[in-house]
Amino acid sequence: MDAANYLYLSVLLFTIGAVGVVVRRNAIVVFMCVELMLNAANLAFVTFSRINGDLNGQVVAFFTMVVAACEVVVGLAIIVTIYRSRRSASVDDASLLKR
Amino acid sequence: MVDLAIAVGQTQTPEAVLFWVLAPLTVAAALAMLLVKKAVHSAILMASVMINLAIFYIAQDALFLGIVQIVVYTGAVMMLFLFILMLVGVDSSDSLTETIPGLRPIAITAAVGFGGLMVSLIGRATLGRSAIGLEAANSNGNVKGIAQLLFSTYVWPFEVVSALLITAALGAMVLAHHQSLQLRPTQRQLSTQRFRGASLANAAGLPAPGVFARHNAVDVPALLPDGTPAANSINATLQARGDMLTSGTFELGKVDTSKGEEK
Numbered sequence: 001m002d003a004a005n006y007l008y009l010s011v012l013l014f015t016i017g018a019v020g021v022v023v024r025r026n027a028i029v030v031f032m033c034v035e036l037m038l039n040a041a042n043l044a045f046v047t048f049s050r051i052n053g054d055l056n057g058q059v060v061a062f063f064t065m066v067v068a069a070c071e072v073v074v075g076l077a078i079i080v081t082i083y084r085s086r087r088s089a090s091v092d093d094a095s096l097l098k099r
Numbered sequence: 100m101v102d103l104a105i106a107v108g109q110t111q112t113p114e115a116v117l118f119w120v121l122a123p124l125t126v127a128a129a130l131a132m133l134l135v136k137k138a139v140h141s142a143i144l145m146a147s148v149m150i151n152l153a154i155f156y157i158a159q160d161a162l163f164l165g166i167v168q169i170v171v172y173t174g175a176v177m178m179l180f181l182f183i184l185m186l187v188g189v190d191s192s193d194s195l196t197e198t199i200p201g202l203r204p205i206a207i208t209a210a211v212g213f214g215g216l217m218v219s220l221i222g223r224a225t226l227g228r229s230a231i232g233l234e235a236a237n238s239n240g241n242v243k244g245i246a247q248l249l250f251s252t253y254v255w256p257f258e259v260v261s262a263l264l265i266t267a268a269l270g271a272m273v274l275a276h277h278q279s280l281q282l283r284p285t286q287r288q289l290s291t292q293r294f295r296g297a298s299l300a301n302a303a304g305l306p307a308p309g310v311f312a313r314h315n316a317v318d319v320p321a322l323l324p325d326g327t328p329a330a331n332s333i334n335a336t337l338q339a340r341g342d343m344l345t346s347g348t349f350e351l352g353k354v355d356t357s358k359g360e361e362k
Contacts, residue, residue, distance in 0.1 A: 003230045006155065007221045009122050013148070015214040016129045022206040025198070026138050028184055032145045035176065036129060039152055042168075046161045053231030055244045058161050059253055062245065065164075065171055066260045070267035072176050076183045077274035084277070089187050092198050 006047040013040035027079050027089045031072070038068045114158055125151040138184055146177045160233040162241040306332040314349040318342055322350070 013036060020033030042061040049057025083089050125148055132144040149172045157165035236244055249257055284292070294302055306329045309319035318337055320328035328346045330338065337343060 003159075004221055005118060005122070006159065008218055009118075009125065009155075011214055011217040011221065012126055013129055015210045015217075016126070016133060018213070019206050019210045020133045023133065023203055028138050028180065028187065029132075029141050032132065032141055032180060035172075036132070036145065036148065039149060039172070042164075043152055043155060046156050046159050046164060049161065050159045050233050051226065051230040053233060053236055055233070055236045055241075055248055056252075058164055058241075058245055059248045061161075061164055062167065062249070063253075063256060063260060065167060066264065069171060069176060070263050072179060073267045073271045074274070076179060077271040080183060080186060081274050083187050 003047055003051050007044055010040045010044040010047065013037075013043070025090050025092055027082070027091050028076075030091060031075055031079070035068065035072070038064060117154070117158055121151050121154060139181070142177060142180050142184060145180075146173050149173045149177065160237055160241065163245050301331075308332045308334075309346070309349075314344075314346075316344070319344045319346050319349060322346055326350075 017033045017036035017040060020036065021030050024030050024033065042064055045057045045061040045064070049055060049061075079089060086093055128144045128148045128151070132141045132148070135141055135144065149168060153165045153168035153173070156162075156168055233241075239247075306321045306323070308317045308321055309315040309332075310321045318333065320330055320343065321332040323329050333343055
């Protein structure tokens with residue numbers, strides 16, 4: 001099997017995640033779609049590491065995971081703060097600057 | 100020739116079977132994540148996508164990353180997501196109606212364009228050689244190989260990332276910290292307010308709810324001497340919910356005496 005198949009899968013997952021970020025309105029689901037995009041990028045890193053026979057790609061994927069964990073912690077704290085003041089987790093409701 | 104056949108039969112075909120079984124499942128779970136209405140179902144599907152990705156990592160000789168994917172992502176991050184979902188409300192399903200008109204067709208068109216572009220790009224790109232594989236790089240074991248890189252070449256990024264983690268933890272604590280804007284009044288202040296206030300109507304305390312011979316539940320307003328119900332004898336939460344009975348039906352003068360005594 002060609003290792004490039006993993007790259008196709010990665011592209012598909014990334015695209016699905018991007019659509020989810022744009023289309024969904026629940027902030028938590030939007031956030032999960034961002035995670036899906038990060039995971040797709042990780043899969044591409046691991047695949048390229050295998051294609052090139054070099055472990056550097058896996059180390060970069062590892063760093064991506066750490067940064068994603070930080071992002072989840074802060075992002076979910078922001079969502080909880082917004083929910084506490086506005087009683088809603090919808091991204092459309094947080095449009096105070098528009099009015 | 101025999102060696103090649105063994106190599107093909109032992110490494111490549113099982114991986115191809117694994118890929119062609121799990122990849123459609125992964126894509127289907129990711130698509131369903133977009134389409135299901137409830138956020139909890141999305142989270143479960145996302146967890147399944149992450150487990151599939153961990154299997155792909157392990158299949159690609161990235162054992163350490165596969166385990167980290169399961170422990171950190173599926174174990175910690177997704178449980179954090181579910182925790183927040185429970186906190187915000189499990190049935191907080193968002194309506195799938197679009198608020199910005201025409202957003203969905205535009206998003207899908209752009210996604211199809213981007214995906215097609217990337218797929219055709221990968222299809223056209225060639226390395227000029229076949230994939231090397233990680234057998235040589237993993238000769239000392241995958242964990243040892245990654246550790247060697249992480250603590251030599253990448254030791255400075257590693258330290259920076261640890262600082263980032265601590266900052267993120269502090270930031271989450273600051274964001275989650277709830278500070279009330281004004282102090283709660285003490286019992287002494289409340290008492291002073293009651294007696295030094297403009298009116299002494301409630302100085303002896305609020306009327307107790309439901310003071311009737313036939314009914315004394317907490318959701319029935321007490322009657323004032325002039326016969327009107329005292330709304331302030333009911334808990335404000337019950338009033339807001341509308342869980343109030345009218346006290347008129349329990350007045351002694353209106354008791355239906357034709358019926359027998361209630362038990």
